[in-house]
Amino acid sequence: MVFSSLLFLFRFLPIVLVCYYIVPRRFRNVVLFVFSLMFYAWGEPVYVGLLLVSSVVDYTLGRFISSFLAKKQRNHARVCLLLSIMINLGILGVFKYANFLISCFDNLFGFDWDFLELALPIGISFYTFQTLSYTIDVYRGRVKAQNHFITFATYVALFPQLIAGPIVRYETVEQELSTRRESLDDFSKGALRFCIGLAKKVLIANNVGVIFNEVACMDSGELSTMTAWLGVVSFTFQIYFDFSGYSDMAIGLGQMFGFHFLENFEHPYEAKSITEFWRRWHISLSTWFKEYVYIPLGGNRKGMAKQLRNIAIVWLLTGLWHGASLNFVLWGAYYGVLLVLEKTVLLKVLKKLPKLVCHIYTMLLVIGGWAIFSYSDIVNGDAYVAALFGLGASGFADGQFLYLLFTNLLLLLMAAVGSTTLPRRFGLWLLGEHKEQWTVRRSVLSCLMMVLCIGFCVAFLISDSYNPFLYFRF
Amino acid sequence: MDKDMIKQKKNERQQRGRLVLFPVILFVGVLCACMLVSIVKPKSDFSEAENRALQELPELSFDSILQGDVQEEYEDYLSDQFWGREGFVALCTKLKRSFGKKDINGVYLGTDGYLLEKYHASDFDKTQVEDNIFYLSAFIKDTVKSLGKDHVRTLFIPSKATVLSSYMPEHAKAYDTSYVPQQVAKEISFGVEEEEADVDGGVLNLTMALNRHEKEYIYYRTDHHWTTLGAYYAYSAYKESLGQMPPALSDYKQKVVSNQFLGTSYDKVQQAEQADEIRCFTYMGTRTVSSNALHINFDDGASVWDSYYDENSLSTKDKYSYFLGGNTAKIHITTGTDNGKVLLLLKDSFSNSFVEFLEQDYTHIYMLDLRYVEGNVYDSIAAINRENSITDVLVLYNVEKFMQDDNMWKLEQGHN
Missing domain, CATH: 1.20.5 (Single alpha-helices involved in coiled-coils or other helix-helix interfaces)
Structure with missing residues (x-):
């Protein structure tokens, strides 16, 4: 099930909310757990079993690790941790990477292995990383092992962040899982946040997605250089609004149930360097890799050579995490190299340059990155790359490009403005003084915003059939 | 305190x-x-406004839940049965328009109130297109062999956007499908003796013939079909390709039977500047038939009419069904013309408003719509030949619909 669907908005969500708030507090996790399973099973009736197995395994191993640690049997605890890591990565490996490895072996060594007939379970990359954060932190003593299975399983299956993140580390919700206080203030903030996220996804991401999709499916003879770049720019906006919209909805939903998830995006397209971009883009993933890969490997504390090695490892993994395909590996490597360059030389240079130049530099590289990233969605990949480098079969620019540009200009402008902090600042300006308090103005504005977002989104959802979630397949 | x-x-x-x-x-x-x-809200199983069947509540079964079919159908059901559905679609169109968008839900918003359906590379499955070209060419080749090249014609109707290019939004270009007629012609003439190589296999792309009349009312503004006038120009081109003189336009009396027609392109955007007119053409020249001899037999006697027109359709949403009451697998028209010629017309819905023009030319016209014909077309042909032996064949298809059709296999001999 996806959030941006009539089913979620006008069946699932109202029912969950009503059930959640009418049952006594001690049953609320049960309600969330049961509904989360239904939410997942709607799209993955088979793989819901995998989710449960994963929960049982990590719950059990977490208990073992904690009891071994209490008995000072560190080695036993370590075995359990390794088991948990192997099982989680094993599940991920089989379902996500096996076919990629098989095709690599087939190509490199001329094997003739058959592909496994496995569909990628939705959200597997997200929930395996979440459960890993739990067992690793239990081992490190940063969190206590969870004794109630339902509470732990609620954490794993929690529908707001189950299928497309953010990757909520156990540490950050440990308290709220067992003792949380829902409040009207949180609920109404969360509801507004959800509506805004929905609008980002349905009104902007889906519509710029239409441009990208049109370019991506073009016959190779139709592509001009500018068309190809327009496609990449559209993808740049699509992926941001799609993913950050999803995160907004997830955070908003969490808030309605009394959870406070960490932010996942901080206006990444305003960044003035690639280093800064990655501090603002998909923060929960970068944090995860920093916490559980980069720092355990020694981070930057063991000399330049080790640090470079660590950066290389983290970015190859980041690339691979996004998909089992060579272009994602290349995309990861691209950022690895850029970040090393910035760390060693470029950041010092950038400091002396005007902000605008830094911003343009960053956006050009980011858009270039999305060109690599989107390659696997392009029907005629080679013609597309040729067009990007100025060898378009239809010249530099053609009528097709002008048509796409002119009929989408306002939309693209709106997306550009929407990815800065301007809308947020405008909203705060509208609220006037007393930003943190519930004034009449704030209440009215919230209501108005919600009605507009929901009304327009419903119109688009009913009218359009094109409504994919990009981060679904990860 | x-x-x-x-x-x-x-x-x-x-x-x-x-x-x-x-x-x-x-x-x-x-x-x-x-x-x-x-x-x-009460549920309906059909949308008049959109002229299509709506998704009904899916039936539950263990397998279909595991496969996810029930879930998908249920989501379609919610969307299809949503209260105020058409209003929301219209709102969406308005919003997109105000943002400068010129194509919405696969429809170009052209000038002068023209809505033109938009095709894109992703609308076509390359293998499907190749297969269809193969099946059709083989069929025509086979037919030419038995009837002679002067008795077989294949006419491709281009989409509205191709013909009415000057009504398209600025810089917009119709997806080019001209390679399909070309390739069919090439396939047919492949292996033909050298001296006959000038024959294009009787394949005709109607783009030129229609484009000449671009400024006339040859396509409906809100529907993808041609108007009766457009059909007339196609008929003229057909007659010329056979080396015959077409009747002059002035030989026909035109009557507007409806000016309230909102067609398929309207359905997708729920917005139109003006509704369309449907006209009925009556031949006023020298007749070879007495008008009361007309006899139309649908699906071997399922119903029998003595007119091409279904007046009742004019009071429904789907007014194009005025012509022959919509699509039927097999229609046998006995025109009353007494020249002994028997035509097999392989058709899609464009032919419904075209076939009237053939009245003077054939004694019997058999129309087959492959989408509804069950099983192999050679079986149907054998059945027709037992009644009246076919002398001529006309294949009349909209190019894009032909490319997407998944019934062309029925043209392959022995394929069941």
């Missing part, structure tokens, strides 16, 4: 408490209200 101060603070807090309630009530209220309305 002062008592009044405490009281005032308490009041303020209460007021704030009330203010925070409004968004909460609104949000939950809207969701619940929409849910209740969509549960209570």
Whole structure:
């Protein structure tokens, strides 16, 4: 099930909310757990079993690790941790990477292995990383092992962040899982946040997605250089609004149930360097890799050579995490190299340059990155790359490009403005003084915003059939 | 502290408490209200406005749930049965238009009120197209062999966007499908003796013939079909390709039978500048038939008419069904013309308003619509030949619909 669907908005969500708030507090996790399973099973009736197995395994191993640690049997605890890591990565490996490895072996060594007939379970990359954060932190003593299975399983299956993140580390919700206080203030903030996220996804991401999709499916003879770049720019906006919209909805939903998830995006397209971009883009993933890969490997504390090695490892993994395909590996490597360059030389240079130049530099590289990233969605990949480098079969620019540009200009402008902090600042300006308090103005504005977002989104959802979630397949 | 101060603070807090309630009530209220309305609202199985069957509540079965079919159908059901559905589609169109968008839900918003359907590379499955070209070419080749090349014609009707290029939004270009007629012609003439190589296999792309009359009312503004006038120009091109003189346009009396027609392109955007006119053409020249001899037999006697026109359709949404009442697998027309010629017309819906023009030319016209014909077309042909032996064949298809059709395999001999 996806959030941006009539089913979620006008069946699932109202029912969950009503059930959640009418049952006594001690049953609320049960309600969330049961509904989360239904939410997942709607799209993955088979793989819901995998989710449960994963929960049982990590719950059990977490208990073992904690009891071994209490008995000072560190080695036993370590075995359990390794088991948990192997099982989680094993599940991920089989379902996500096996076919990629098989095709690599087939190509490199001329094997003739058959592909496994496995569909990628939705959200597997997200929930395996979440459960890993739990067992690793239990081992490190940063969190206590969870004794109630339902509470732990609620954490794993929690529908707001189950299928497309953010990757909520156990540490950050440990308290709220067992003792949380829902409040009207949180609920109404969360509801507004959800509506805004929905609008980002349905009104902007889906519509710029239409441009990208049109370019991506073009016959190779139709592509001009500018068309190809327009496609990449559209993808740049699509992926941001799609993913950050999803995160907004997830955070908003969490808030309605009394959870406070960490932010996942901080206006990444305003960044003035690639280093800064990655501090603002998909923060929960970068944090995860920093916490559980980069720092355990020694981070930057063991000399330049080790640090470079660590950066290389983290970015190859980041690339691979996004998909089992060579272009994602290349995309990861691209950022690895850029970040090393910035760390060693470029950041010092950038400091002396005007902000605008830094911003343009960053956006050009980011858009270039999305060109690599989107390659696997392009029907005629080679013609597309040729067009990007100025060898378009239809010249530099053609009528097709002008048509796409002119009929989408306002939309693209709106997306550009929407990815800065301007809308947020405008909203705060509208609220006037007393930003943190519930004034009449704030209440009215919230209501108005919600009605507009929901009304327009419903119109688009009913009218359009094109409504994919990009981060679904990860 | 002062008592009044405490009281005032308490009041303020209460007021704030009330203010925070409004968004909460609104949000939950809207969701619940929409849910209740969509549960209570009476369901319909057909949309007049969109002229299509609506998704009904899917039936549950263990397998179909595991496969995810039920879930998908249920989501379609919610969308199809949503209260005020057409209004929401119209709202979406308005919003997109105000943002400068010129194509919405696969329809170009052209000038002069023309809505033109938009095709894109991703609308076509390359293998399907290749297969269709192969099946059709083989069939025509085979037919030419038995009837002679002067008795077989294949006419491709281009989409509206191709013909009415000057009504397209600025810089927009129709997806080029001209390679399909070309390739069919090439396939057919492949292996033909050298001296006959000038024959294009009787394949005709109607783009040129129609484009000449671009400024006339040859396509409906809100529907993908041609008007009766457009069909007339296609008929003229057909006659010329056979080396015959077509009747002049002035030989026909035109009558407007409806000016309320909103067609398929309208359905997708729920917006139109003006509704369309449907015209009926009556031949006023020298007749070879007495008008009461017309006899139309649908699906071997399922129903029998003595007119091409279904007046009842004019009071429904789907007014194009005025012509022959819509699509039928097999229609046998006995025209009353007495020249002994028997035509097999392989057709899609464009032929429904075209076939009337053939009245003077054939004694019998058999129309087969492959989408509805069950099994192999050679079986149907054998059945026809037992009644009246076919002397001529005309294949008349909209190019894009032909490319997407998944029934062309029925043209392959022995394929069942």
